[in-house]
Amino acid sequence: MEFSSRQLRAFLLVARHRSFSRAAEALYITPSGLSVLIRELETHLGFRLFDRTTRHVALTNAGNELLGATRDSLAKLDAATARIGRSLSHAEQSLSLGAAPLIAANILLPAIKEFRIHQPNLRVQLFDERAPAILQMIRARKLDMGVGIYARSPGIRRTPFLRFPLVVIRPDKGLVSAARSSTAWSALKGEKVISLQSTSPIQQVINKYLARAGLSGFTNTSINLLDTQIAMVEADEGIAIIPSYGLAASRNRKVVMSRLVNPVAEVEFHLISNRAKKLPPEADEFTKFLKHYVAEWAGRYVVV
Numbered sequence: 001m002e003f004s005s006r007q008l009r010a011f012l013l014v015a016r017h018r019s020f021s022r023a024a025e026a027l028y029i030t031p032s033g034l035s036v037l038i039r040e041l042e043t044h045l046g047f048r049l050f051d052r053t054t055r056h057v058a059l060t061n062a063g064n065e066l067l068g069a070t071r072d073s074l075a076k077l078d079a080a081t082a083r084i085g086r087s088l089s090h091a092e093q094s095l096s097l098g099a100a101p102l103i104a105a106n107i108l109l110p111a112i113k114e115f116r117i118h119q120p121n122l123r124v125q126l127f128d129e130r131a132p133a134i135l136q137m138i139r140a141r142k143l144d145m146g147v148g149i150y151a152r153s154p155g156i157r158r159t160p161f162l163r164f165p166l167v168v169i170r171p172d173k174g175l176v177s178a179a180r181s182s183t184a185w186s187a188l189k190g191e192k193v194i195s196l197q198s199t200s201p202i203q204q205v206i207n208k209y210l211a212r213a214g215l216s217g218f219t220n221t222s223i224n225l226l227d228t229q230i231a232m233v234e235a236d237e238g239i240a241i242i243p244s245y246g247l248a249a250s251r252n253r254k255v256v257m258s259r260l261v262n263p264v265a266e267v268e269f270h271l272i273s274n275r276a277k278k279l280p281p282e283a284d285e286f287t288k289f290l291k292h293y294v295a296e297w298a299g300r301y302v303v304v
Helices: 005-017 020-027 031-045 061-087 102-118 131-139 201-212 226-234 246-250 282-299
Strands: 051-053 056-061 093-099 121-128 145-148 158-171 182-183 192-194 220-223 238-244 255-261 266-274
Touching: 005 020, 005 031, 005 061, 020 031, 020 121, 020 282, 051 061, 056 061, 056 121, 061 102, 093 282, 102 121, 102 145, 102 226, 102 282, 121 282, 131 145, 131 158, 131 266, 158 182, 158 201, 158 226, 158 246, 158 282, 192 201, 192 226, 192 238, 201 238, 226 238, 226 246, 226 255, 238 246, 246 255
Parallel strands: 093 121, 093 145, 182 255, 192 220
Antiparallel strands: 051 056, 145 266, 158 238, 158 255, 158 266
16 A cells, blocks of 8 residues: 555644645645645545535544544654654754744744754754844844745745734724624724834735725824734724734733635745755754644634
């Protein structure tokens, strides 16, 4: 029986997300490409893994039985690969990574802690900075990698990392009407919007969507940090448009949120590095782990 670990990982992601589109995003392939992987796996196995409709994806009985064994097998494979890698390199390597403060504190630090269990020989140093400063440090070879919103730039390697949907947050006043699952961009007309500074890459993406919706002339207050932006919404100073990863900082805030639609909008994050700087061999392993970790983390903060 012939099947690949990529097919098995595709199976696990569809089972976890109950969605072909979200699983495809986690693997950085198209939904049709993911469907091919699942179809090939089912052909090799000789039975269906999922019952799928336009609105629902569920494991078949056979798929549910296979799920545990597949999860255990891939976990053992990943652990064995990590052990072999450690045995081939006893010297400690270091890797420096830069990201915005909120991402560094809420996502990357827990990821680095978990990665250290599998690869203790790689010491990951984390720097919390804004995107322009991170890019400058990478150009100067003072930093190995950065995570954030970056345009194409000469001499910089840019790899797609993850997409985060844009959501609107409002103060939680206990109103049922405020806690809706989605909001059209046009519904923001006349609102007081608390924005980040115009130099923020996130705000630049948001401003494009606002302009398309004919909302470029709204009243707004510009501040520097997403944490402050969320706190101001809680204080009923206005509403804010933020990427979904910002919901991690909203857990203890009295705000309600909904996904922006018509159109659905996302910010795309990239992993960047200097093409002229040689990274330690473990950097590839860390990058793969980080993508998988962040995809799972993002799945817990999806707004539907």
